[in-house]
Amino acid sequence: MSFSDKIDEWIKEAETRPASALTILKLVANRLRDLSARNEELLAENIALQNETRVQDYQKRIVHLEYQLDLLKRRAVQGTLDETPGAETPRYLLACNAAGRVLRLPLNDAPPTGWQLQGEAVLSGEWPRLQSAAEDEDLLALFSSGRVESCRLADIPTAPGSALRWEEAALPLAPRAGEALAALMPLARLPLSDFFTQASRRGMVKKTPVSLAESILSKHFIGRGALEKTDQPFAIALTQKNGRVALVSYEGRLAGMAVGDLSFTMEERLRLSATDFIVAASVFDEEALLICVTQNGKIISRPAGSVELAKGGGRGQALIPPARLTSGTRFIGALATHKGDRLAALDANGAIRLHDVETVTGAGMLPAAAPLLSLGLIPA
Amino acid sequence: MKIGIDFGTSNSGAAFFDGQRVHILPLDPQNIQPEVVKTVLYITRDQQASIGQQAVESYYRDNVNRQRRFVKQWAGEIDYRGADMHYVRDIFVYVDELTPGRLLQYLKTALRKENYAGTQIFERFYTPGDLAQSYLTLLRQRAENALGKKINAATFGRPVKFAPTPAGDRRAEETLRAAAHAAGFEQVDFELEPVAAALDYAQTLSQPQTALIFDFGGGTLDIAIMRLGAGEAQTLASGGVDLAGSDFDRAIIAKRMLPHFGLGKIQHQPEILEMIQAVPDWMSLPNLATPFNRNLLEKAIRAKLAPARLQALQALIYNDLAFTFYNRVEAAKIALSSEGATAISLDDKNIALWELYTRWQFEADLADYVARVETVILETLAAAGLEAGQVDAVVKTGGSSSIPLFTARLAHLFGAEKIKTASAFSSVAAGLAIKAGK
Numbered sequence: 001m002s003f004s005d006k007i008d009e010w011i012k013e014a015e016t017r018p019a020s021a022l023t024i025l026k027l028v029a030n031r032l033r034d035l036s037a038r039n040e041e042l043l044a045e046n047i048a049l050q051n052e053t054r055v056q057d058y059q060k061r062i063v064h065l066e067y068q069l070d071l072l073k074r075r076a077v078q079g080t081l082d083e084t085p086g087a088e089t090p091r092y093l094l095a096c097n098a099a100g101r102v103l104r105l106p107l108n109d110a111p112p113t114g115w116q117l118q119g120e121a122v123l124s125g126e127w128p129r130l131q132s133a134a135e136d137e138d139l140l141a142l143f144s145s146g147r148v149e150s151c152r153l154a155d156i157p158t159a160p161g162s163a164l165r166w167e168e169a170a171l172p173l174a175p176r177a178g179e180a181l182a183a184l185m186p187l188a189r190l191p192l193s194d195f196f197t198q199a200s201r202r203g204m205v206k207k208t209p210v211s212l213a214e215s216i217l218s219k220h221f222i223g224r225g226a227l228e229k230t231d232q233p234f235a236i237a238l239t240q241k242n243g244r245v246a247l248v249s250y251e252g253r254l255a256g257m258a259v260g261d262l263s264f265t266m267e268e269r270l271r272l273s274a275t276d277f278i279v280a281a282s283v284f285d286e287e288a289l290l291i292c293v294t295q296n297g298k299i300i301s302r303p304a305g306s307v308e309l310a311k312g313g314g315r316g317q318a319l320i321p322p323a324r325l326t327s328g329t330r331f332i333g334a335l336a337t338h339k340g341d342r343l344a345a346l347d348a349n350g351a352i353r354l355h356d357v358e359t360v361t362g363a364g365m366l367p368a369a370a371p372l373l374s375l376g377l378i379p380a
Numbered sequence: 381m382k383i384g385i386d387f388g389t390s391n392s393g394a395a396f397f398d399g400q401r402v403h404i405l406p407l408d409p410q411n412i413q414p415e416v417v418k419t420v421l422y423i424t425r426d427q428q429a430s431i432g433q434q435a436v437e438s439y440y441r442d443n444v445n446r447q448r449r450f451v452k453q454w455a456g457e458i459d460y461r462g463a464d465m466h467y468v469r470d471i472f473v474y475v476d477e478l479t480p481g482r483l484l485q486y487l488k489t490a491l492r493k494e495n496y497a498g499t500q501i502f503e504r505f506y507t508p509g510d511l512a513q514s515y516l517t518l519l520r521q522r523a524e525n526a527l528g529k530k531i532n533a534a535t536f537g538r539p540v541k542f543a544p545t546p547a548g549d550r551r552a553e554e555t556l557r558a559a560a561h562a563a564g565f566e567q568v569d570f571e572l573e574p575v576a577a578a579l580d581y582a583q584t585l586s587q588p589q590t591a592l593i594f595d596f597g598g599g600t601l602d603i604a605i606m607r608l609g610a611g612e613a614q615t616l617a618s619g620g621v622d623l624a625g626s627d628f629d630r631a632i633i634a635k636r637m638l639p640h641f642g643l644g645k646i647q648h649q650p651e652i653l654e655m656i657q658a659v660p661d662w663m664s665l666p667n668l669a670t671p672f673n674r675n676l677l678e679k680a681i682r683a684k685l686a687p688a689r690l691q692a693l694q695a696l697i698y699n700d701l702a703f704t705f706y707n708r709v710e711a712a713k714i715a716l717s718s719e720g721a722t723a724i725s726l727d728d729k730n731i732a733l734w735e736l737y738t739r740w741q742f743e744a745d746l747a748d749y750v751a752r753v754e755t756v757i758l759e760t761l762a763a764a765g766l767e768a769g770q771v772d773a774v775v776k777t778g779g780s781s782s783i784p785l786f787t788a789r790l791a792h793l794f795g796a797e798k799i800k801t802a803s804a805f806s807s808v809a810a811g812l813a814i815k816a817g818k
Contacts, residue, residue: 001639006736009738009740009741009744010721010736010738012738012740013720013721013738013739013740013741016739016740017720017739017740019720020719020720020721020738020739023719023720023721023722024720024721024736024738027721027722027723027736028736031723031734031736
């Protein structure tokens with residue numbers, strides 16, 4: 001049956017029952033709307049194919065797979081390839097401070113009560129940072145001068161026991177004079193990513209194409225990502241071109257932004273008050289739940305879909321009500337979480353505890369004996 | 381305790397009569413209509429069975445877009461004997477060893493199929509009686525939970541013509557009786573489904589009348605002409621035909637949907653044409669999911685022979701979308717009882733179908749069936765020795781009785797004022813409960 005025969009049949013229906021004409025019109029109009037949206041997607045795909053960007057995507061994927069293969073080969077050569085198929089690479093929690101000291105804490109063998117950091121937790125006003133990584137990953141360290149260094153996680157010794165001291169921690173990437181360690185980032189997803197995205201303490205953001213990675217790593221320099229002298233680099237992350245980043249400030253401001261909208265030069269994306277600064281820069285996707293934690297452990301969560309993506313700089317969305325702000329409530333960190341994730345929290349007594357994200361978001365509270373200082377995400 | 385059970389082709393139900401009024405039992409709380417439980421049975425690899433909406437949900441959860449792994453299994457051998465030669469050839473079949481479970485529909489139709497011995501479900505062979513028993517066991521448990529009492533007896537409904545031949549008819553009833561006994565019903569009796577609907581209708585009558593019961597469900601059309609009211613329920617004649625809702629679904633697919641899977645575009649590939657022609661019969665689709673057929677389809681797609689349509693066919697067969705597809709077609713058919721037009725659509729991995737379907741088209745597709753329905757009505761009237769004008773009321777029940785085309789034909793034959801509508805899905809169960817209660 002040809003399409004014109006079908007149309008004749010629809011007309012016959014409309015002639016037999018005129019009320020059906022409206023239903024037919026609605027159904028055809030809805031279909032046209034759907035097809036129009038699909039047509040646009042296909043045109044975009046066609047453009048991507050013609051511009052060969054799709055080819056580049058595939059090439060990146062191939063590079064990533066080659067990288068994974070290389071990792072497997074390395075493990076096989078070192079005899080660490082598990083005989084049990086599907087066995088996971090051990091994951092570690094990394095606690096690092098501004099002096100470049102890194103504590104590698106085994107997550108698979110975590111003490112039930114967590115770890116206890118002895119001595120001063122805060123150094124030069126910078127709180128320790130928590131980060132998780134797999135054993136076979138490489139790490140990229142960003143220093144306050146804009147210098148970068150990489151090292152293998154396997155080269156950092158595991159901290160023994162549950163009592164920890166910074167003095168006994170490894171110093172794999174020592175800062176130079178006047179420098180501080182600003183951020184530590186696992187590099188495994190480098191070939192799959194499009195940009196390095198940096199954020200500073202004062203809300204400046206910039207992105208750098210991953211295609212420059214070779215030059216960045218060989219010259220050991222990516223830039224501070226901060227304009228003012230008093231500003232400091234705070235975070236670095238690997239992002240996709242269609243990815244999203246959320247900045248969360250100490251005084252409860254939240255700003256979402258699409259990576260595609262970010263500039264290659266530094267740009268102020270979250271305008272902060274004189275006393276405010278960034279406490280978290282999280283890369284998130286559509287399924288994520290963004291949780292912001294106050295120093296008392298109170299959790300304020302936002303589904304990723306509800307985070308507005310601002311095109312330019314602004315004051316962001318206020319998550320802490322003014323009354324609470326006046327009474328001293330502040331955010332100490334924020335994480336983009338998924339089902340099954342865990343988080344690590346460091347408090348002012350130096351205790352590092354692990355929590356299930358679902359449990360703490362359900363309770364709306366992160367239990368802590370002392371004010372919290374820092375958070376780290378442990379993906380499922 | 382004794383209840384009435386309407387073991388339908390598409391939907392089933394149960395009811396209890398306390399001497400005053402009928403209580404329709406909510407057997408499927410997950411269903412939109414809890415008093416109706418779909419006649420589907422899902423059996424998992426470890427022989428765990430579920431029915432109704434639970435079966436459908438388990439099937440979707442376990443099967444849609446799942447992985448497959450085919451292994452070659454020895455199925456038997458063929459003995460070739462010629463004039464002076466004799467050789468034996470092994471037969472192998474490809475079996476998907478990752479199949480988590482089987483979903484079975486039309487259990488009642490299986491009872492009357494004379495050449496259907498049963499089916500192998502993993503380690504166990506199920507006869508049609510075994511399948512009915514598995515379903516009825518779970519139905520009884522649900523009814524007991526709803527009533528809070530043990531049920532040991534039931535009056536079952538049965539079509540006027542269970543099977544085309546009298547011997548087949550007896551065999552089907554006996555199979556259902558044995559299955560019901562095995563399912564825990566110690567005492568089992570039967571009543572014709574339209575007679576049961578008539579008993580329910582008779583509750584509403586204040587004076588005697590002659591009624592024609594038009595029970596048009598998912599598997600059969602059953603007609604009974606009865607003298608009802610004032611305590612009497614006399615069957616003057618009954619008739620039936622093996623035709624109903626599932627035939628209409630197949631007709632819609634055969635006439636409207638097959639071009640979406642390549643019919644008309646594929647000309648010289650008989651194996652692919654055979655696959656397309658099998659689409660209306662959803663029970664046969666799982667058997668098409670073999671590596672050989674996949675290879676055939678992939679080659680055709682690579683050769684650009686209607687690639688989008690063949691990819692849709694491949695998705696339908698290999699992504700276990702047949703059940704979803706059939707439900708969409710059935711939903712469109714139901715929608716056309718109240719709307720003038722609807723769309724049959726399915727948008728999933730590698731498949732995007734959309735077909736605008738109007739009531740005019742539906743009625744054109746059913747033209748052949750209307751004549752058969754009218755014939756059986758007139759034959760039953762003749763058997764009762766009545767003229768159409770002597771019938772006081774025509775009582776419609778069953779899902780397919782809501783199709784406006786058939787209502788119009790009944791109105792044409794008997795007069796619109798005589799058409800009465802009973803509950804499409806529960807009037808038979810209610811009548812069976814009244815019979816059981818008496």
